Amino acid sequence: MKTFKKSATILLTLLIVVLCIAVFAACDPKDDHEHKWQEVENTATCTAAGEIVSKCEVCGEEKREPSEALGHDWDEENIEIVTASDCQKEGAGKVSCKRCPEKKDVVIPKLPHNIKRPVLSKIKPATCTTPGSKEGECDMCKQYVTVEIPALGHDFSGTSVIVSEPSCEGKGIREITCKRKGCDGGENGKPAVQVIESPALGHDWQTRAVVDKDPTFDEAGKRSVHCNRCEKTKDDEVLPKLVAGQKTTYKWRISTASLSI
Numbered sequence: 626m627k628t629f630k631k632s633a634t635i636l637l638t639l640l641i642v643v644l645c646i647a648v649f650a651a652c653d654p655k656d657d658h659e660h661k662w663q664e665v666e667n668t669a670t671c672t673a674a675g676e677i678v679s680k681c682e683v684c685g686e687e688k689r690e691p692s693e694a695l696g697h698d699w700d701e702e703n704i705e706i707v708t709a710s711d712c713q714k715e716g717a718g719k720v721s722c723k724r725c726p727e728k729k730d731v732v733i734p735k736l737p738h739n740i741k742r743p744v745l746s747k748i749k750p751a752t753c754t755t756p757g758s759k760e761g762e763c764d765m766c767k768q769y770v771t772v773e774i775p776a777l778g779h780d781f782s783g784t785s786v787i788v789s790e791p792s793c794e795g796k797g798i799r800e801i802t803c804k805r806k807g808c809d810g811g812e813n814g815k816p817a818v819q820v821i822e823s824p825a826l827g828h829d830w831q832t833r834a835v836v837d838k839d840p841t842f843d844e845a846g847k848r849s850v851h852c853n854r855c856e857k858t859k860d861d862e863v864l865p866k867l868v869a870g871q872k873t874t875y876k877w878r879i880s881t882a883s884l885s886i
């Protein structure tokens with residue numbers, strides 16, 4: 626029985642020691658931070674999975690996570706032309722991967738017909754909103770074709786006209802009319818108009834309240850804060866009627882003498 630007690634005491638002591646070490650380890654200042662992971666390497670390639678190796682900027686600890694294959698990073702802007710396109714057929718080309726030697730085929734879209742000398746009587750000029758057209762022989766395929774001329778869009782580069790200036794509570798409005806001759810993009814076939822709005826200015830409040838009406842024995846007075854630009858007032862305050870024989874201590878303009886009647 627004694628031996629049992631002894632070994633139990635030893636076991637308990639051991640347990641306490643282990644616990645103490647665990648607690649002490651937890652208090653280690655190095656563990657007292659959120660790791661700041663910085664990727665240092667990714668061993669994955671375009672086609673094969675790999676590992677992302679990250680290092681903590683603070684304690685230098687390393688972690689490894691699986692990474693999927695990256696997929697090719699096609700350099701779509703640099704097309705290597707194999708066969709050029711024209712107005713009759715699409716062309717063929719190749720683009721390369723920015724990371725590995727792999728290449729893939731791409732289609733080069735058809736070109737529009739190119740009329741060098743259109744038939745003058747068949748030219749329908751484009752307007753701001755409606756596409757036009759021209760006819761003639763295509764320089765590439767030598768066929769007689771019709772080609773669309775894209776709509777021009779409105780030209781709002783002119784100067785604007787003030788319709789209303791912005792006020793404390795009202796938006797400012799300016800208008801610019803399309804400069805292009807014959808524009809019919811507006812209402813009832815008139816030229817198109819672009820409306821430019823500027824936000825309301827907001828009130829420009831004075832810093833002090835002013836007395837609008839002095840109080841008398843018969844009527845209450847009023848004071849308020851005024852806007853420098855418009856008639857609006859805020860923080861309206863009633864100044865009570867004067868009472869005979871009573872001192873008033875209102876901080877309005879006659880208050881300095883603390884009125885006593």
Ligand SMILES: [Zn+2]
Binds near residue numbers: 658685
């Ligand atoms: Zn760390």
Ligand SMILES: [Zn+2]
Binds near residue numbers: 671696697698727
């Ligand atoms: Zn690749």
Ligand SMILES: [Zn+2]
Binds near residue numbers: 712713764770
């Ligand atoms: Zn053509």
Ligand SMILES: [Zn+2]
Binds near residue numbers: 753804
């Ligand atoms: Zn226009």
Ligand SMILES: [Zn+2]
Binds near residue numbers: 827828829852853856
């Ligand atoms: Zn105002």
